Structures are given as C-alpha cells and as structure tokens.
Amino acid sequence: MIVLFLACQGDKDPDIETATYHQDIAPIMASNCISCHREGGSGPFSLESYENVKALSGMIEDSVVNRRMPPFHANNSGECQDFSESPWLSDDEVSKISYWAQNDTPEGEYKEISLPSFEEEPFDTTHSVTFAPYEASFATSSDDYRCFIVDPQVEQESYLTGFEVLPSNRAIAHHMILYAPLGEQALQQAYALDAADPGIGYSCYGGPGVDNRMIAPWAPGSDQWFYPTDTGVRMATGQMLILQMHYSNASEETLDSTTVNLNIQETIGTELSTDFYVNSDIEIPPNKNEHVETLKRSVRSFSGLDVPLLVHAIGPHLHKLGISSSAKIIRGNNEECMIDVPHYDFNWQRVYTFEEPIVLQPEDKLEIECVFDSSDIANTTYWGDGTNDEMCLMTVFASPL
Numbered sequence: 001m002i003v004l005f006l007a008c009q010g011d012k013d014p015d016i017e018t019a020t021y022h023q024d025i026a027p028i029m030a031s032n033c034i035s036c037h038r039e040g041g042s043g044p045f046s047l048e049s050y051e052n053v054k055a056l057s058g059m060i061e062d063s064v065v066n067r068r069m070p071p072f073h074a075n076n077s078g079e080c081q082d083f084s085e086s087p088w089l090s091d092d093e094v095s096k097i098s099y100w101a102q103n104d105t106p107e108g109e110y111k112e113i114s115l116p117s118f119e120e121e122p123f124d125t126t127h128s129v130t131f132a133p134y135e136a137s138f139a140t141s142s143d144d145y146r147c148f149i150v151d152p153q154v155e156q157e158s159y160l161t162g163f164e165v166l167p168s169n170r171a172i173a174h175h176m177i178l179y180a181p182l183g184e185q186a187l188q189q190a191y192a193l194d195a196a197d198p199g200i201g202y203s204c205y206g207g208p209g210v211d212n213r214m215i216a217p218w219a220p221g222s223d224q225w226f227y228p229t230d231t232g233v234r235m236a237t238g239q240m241l242i243l244q245m246h247y248s249n250a251s252e253e254t255l256d257s258t259t260v261n262l263n264i265q266e267t268i269g270t271e272l273s274t275d276f277y278v279n280s281d282i283e284i285p286p287n288k289n290e291h292v293e294t295l296k297r298s299v300r301s302f303s304g305l306d307v308p309l310l311v312h313a314i315g316p317h318l319h320k321l322g323i324s325s326s327a328k329i330i331r332g333n334n335e336e337c338m339i340d341v342p343h344y345d346f347n348w349q350r351v352y353t354f355e356e357p358i359v360l361q362p363e364d365k366l367e368i369e370c371v372f373d374s375s376d377i378a379n380t381t382y383w384g385d386g387t388n389d390e391m392c393l394m395t396v397f398a399s400p401l
C-alpha cells in the first residue's frame with residue numbers, strides 16, 4: 001500500500017502542484033468562465049477576482065470535475081468529433097483546478113492577463129418577435145416553461161439565417177427555443193392551448209405540445225447564433241412561430257419580455273432542414289439508476305430523404321430523467337462516434353455545431369442512445385411532452401448534398 005501511495009505521489013505533474021491563481025487558474029477562468037461569470041453576465045456570480053474564485057473554489061472544483069461547467073456538455077476532447085464554440089477543459093486544466101482548490105488556493109504573483117472582448121457585433125435585424133411582459137411563476141416548481149405564439153410578419157417565402165436573443169431579465173432567462181408549428185392544424189392546436197391557459201402564453205414543458213420543427217435554440221453565453229454561411233431555415237409566407245422560454249428561479253424580479261431579432265433573407269445558397277431523429281418507443285421502468293434506450297436505423301428512415309446529407313449541427317433532447325446521450329454512425333463495418341454527451345443536463349438544451357460538417361449517406365445507419373435514471377420514480381415513464389414524460393431525440397440541422 002505504501003509503495004503504491006508513493007508511486008502515485010511521484011506521478012504528479014509538477015506543473016499541477018505549483019499551480020497558483022494568477023499563473024494558472026485566472027487564465028482558465030478568463031478563457032472559459034467569465035464570458036458568463038462577470039458583472040452583468042448571465043452567470044449567477046463573478047469569477048473575475050482572486051477573492052471570489054477562492055471563496056467558491058470547492059463549488060468550482062465540483063462543477064469542472066463533473067463537467068457541468070462550462071455548460072457545453074458534448075465531449076469535445078477530440079475523442080468524438082470537434083465542435084466549434086464549445087469550450088472543453090483539458091484533463092490537465094481540470095486537475096490543476098482540483099489540486100489548487102484542495103491545497104490552500106495559493107494566490108501567486110500578480111500577472112496581467114488579456115481578456116477577450118465580450119462585446120458582440122451589431123446584429124443585422126430584418127424582423128423581430130417579442131411578447132408582452134410575462135410574470136414567471138415559481139409557485140409549484142423552480143422552473144417555468146412558457147410558450148408564446150409570435151408573428152415575425154414574413155411577407156414572402158424566405159430563410160432565417162441567424163438570430164439574436166435579448167431577454168429583459170437575464171437573471172431568470174435560462175433558455176429559449178423557437179419552433180415552427182407544422183401546418184395549420186398544429187398552429188390552431190397551439191392557439192387552443194394558449195386560450196385554455198390564463199395569462200400571456202401557455203405552459204409548455206418538453207416542447208410546444210403540437211407538431212413542430214425546432215428552428216432556433218439559444219442558451220446564455222452568446223446572444224447571437226448564425227446558421228452556417230449561406231444556409232438558412234425556410235420560413236413560409238405568414239409563418240407563425242412558437243417561442244419557448246425556460247425561466248429558472250434565480251431572482252426576486254420575475255417579470256420578463258424577451259425580444260428575438262431575426263435575420264431573414266429572400267435567397268440563400270442552401271436550405272437547412274431541421275429534423276428530429278426520434279426514438280419515441282421508450283418505456284422506462286421505475287427504480288432503475290441506469291436504463292438504456294437505443295434505436296438503430298438507416299439515415300434515410302430518419303431523414304425521409306434518399307440523398308446524402310451534410311450535417312452541420314446536432315443536439316440531444318431528453319427530459320429530467322436523462323443522464324447521458326450519444327449517437328454513432330455505422331458505415332458498413334465501421335463505427336464513428338457522432339456526438340457524446342456523457343452528462344446530459346435538461347437545463348442546458350444545446351445544439352452543437354461541428355467544426356467540419358459530417359456527410360451521411362442514406363444507407364448509413366445511426367444508432368441513438370439515451371440513458372435515464374428513474375431511481376426516484378414510482379411508475380413506468382413513456383414518451384410525451386409533459387413533466388412526467390420522457391423523450392429521446394436528436395435535433396439534426398442538415399442540408400441535402
């Protein structure tokens with residue numbers, strides 16, 4: 001035992017053991033955390049000073065070791081594709097934070113570090129949607145999911161190329177998703193849900209509750225989101241949208257009115273499709289801490305298209321029992337990891353953009369896996385939109401080749 005202990009000690013990287021705040025920790029915070037964790041940022045506290053980082057070091061260590069923070073949950077270590085704008089701490093950085101937090105958080109000698117600019121370019125707004133101030137309600141839960149039917153006033157068939165999300169109350173706005181209802185019937189169903197729910201908008205948990213395409217996902221970090229260059233998502237003439245807000249109870253001030261600015265163009269190079277690759281046949285028995293659901297099918301049967309696809313971005317969607325999710329591409333005898341989200345978090349609904357888009361042939365197979373923890377649940381859980389239901393799907397942004 002003693003020999004083993006000494007051997008482990010000897011293996012420690014001297015770089016890790018000498019880590020100080022100014023030399024090692026502050027630069028990691030600057031590149032990965034303070035885009036949100038700064039005065040006026042979307043994070044609940046600032047990580048800009050030694051005093052703050054020291055005071056929160058235990059929590060910070062736990063959040064990075066368990067990879068909850070930074071809140072980009074697709075494995076971006078290089079083992080499974082490369083995702084753009086998705087920071088991923090290296091194992092070395094995690095070890096440094098961990099060792100430093102557990103060993104007296106030394107300050108070290110002051111060193112100037114240059115901070116990236118967090119100012120965004122002005123957004124080129126052509127259309128805009130918003131809703132009247134809504135009072136988020138946390139009476140029965142610490143989360144409120146609210147859907148608002150909005151009219152971007154699209155006068156002719158055109159394409160959404162990017163958007164900018166401006167919540168009036170950033171302290172409670174946790175995420176926003178824009179959905180396009182699929183057809184007139186779905187829109188009428190959404191109006192009925194709205195009419196049946198008092199107040200502005202209607203309560204909606206896992207999605208808008210009607211057939212839809214997900215067209216625009218947003219989570220705090222950056223206000224603007226653009227589809228790949230020269231692509232866009234089709235908007236029909238008169239296209240109505242459903243704007244879903246997820247509010248979380250982090251402030252006394254519970255009123256919000258979010259504005260979403262849109263850039264809509266009449267012509268683009270390639271139309272992007274946004275499809276759900278779904279495993280709706282799920283049945284999660286109660287009291288299981290790791291229940292796995294998988295679905296393996298051809299790309300053709302997911303996309304409904306008989307042409308190769310260029311996949312730009314992908315994001316898993318499970319509900320609160322979801323603990324991890326992944327997708328594999330099977331080409332003949334070869335398997336390739338497409339996305340791996342080892343710690344899924346329903347509170348951070350993200351779509352991850354590939355550094356290099358992936359080509360899928362119609363005959364390639366995709367295997368989607370979703371893992372659920374039902375250890376606190378007394379009944380079998382099935383597919384559905386509600387708080388007691390689950391989902392297992394991948395939102396896929398692709399263009400036909």
Ligand code: HEC
Binds near residue numbers: 064
């Ligand atoms: C994209 C914005 C964003 C970035 C980048 C980010 N955070 Fe956070 N962080 C948040 C928000 C918002 C919360 C509020 C609670 C939540 O959603 O988990 C939070 C919560 C936390 C918490 C408390 C909750 C928990 O999970 O322990 C810690 C600790 C934390 N962040 C540390 C960090 C560290 C360390 C980094 C960088 C390595 C980082 N964060 C990067 C937005 C961010």
